[in-house]
Amino acid sequence: NAGVTQTPKFQVLKTGQSMTLQCAQDMNHEYMSWYRQDPGMGLRLIHYSVGAGITDQGEVPNGYNVSRSTTEDFPLRLLSAAPSQTSVYFCASSPGLDTDTQYFGPGTRLTVL
């Protein structure tokens, strides 16, 4: 199993550009989440999904969209990038049910100029 994969590893955007961060998992996990990590701020939940077709907002959802058309994929879309979105983004998945353990992807480092 590849586990949780994320692409790209690095990305530089200009203010106002849009892009999609990709996340995929091959463990048949029901739960998937997106976090952002900023220096001194820990990890903050952006959006999460409890299964295909179901998504919900986390702590810091503004400026981001998600969808979950398949169990495997959970892309994060930035509609109009802003410098405040410069961060490291982690995708995570969990089997759900009685297991809360989350497995993190390798992260995407995004810089918005």
Added chain:
Amino acid sequence: GENVEQHPSTLSVQEGDSAVIKCTYSDSASNYFPWYKQELGKRPQLIIDIRSNVGEKKDQRIAVTLNKTAKHFSLHITETQPEDSAVYFCAASPHGNNRLAFGKGNQVVVIP
């Protein structure tokens, strides 16, 4: 929502000594408490977790204790080694929710 705080923000220990990191949480409904270790430039990795129906859990040199009445839980690392140097994050979540609320992290430095 859940608010998780970690203390101290930075901890330096001599190799072989013990390290203790404490976290407090605000939501009495939370009953799952994981600890993650993150090395520089790497992803967070789960090192130990505890559920509210137990007060302590050990895994070799690592242990976690939980005090639900006081709403705090602690990570204990014994016989610290240089490879224990990392940032440690605690988190809390209601069972089955998977909406982890993380603390801001503790930098642990083990001095050889």
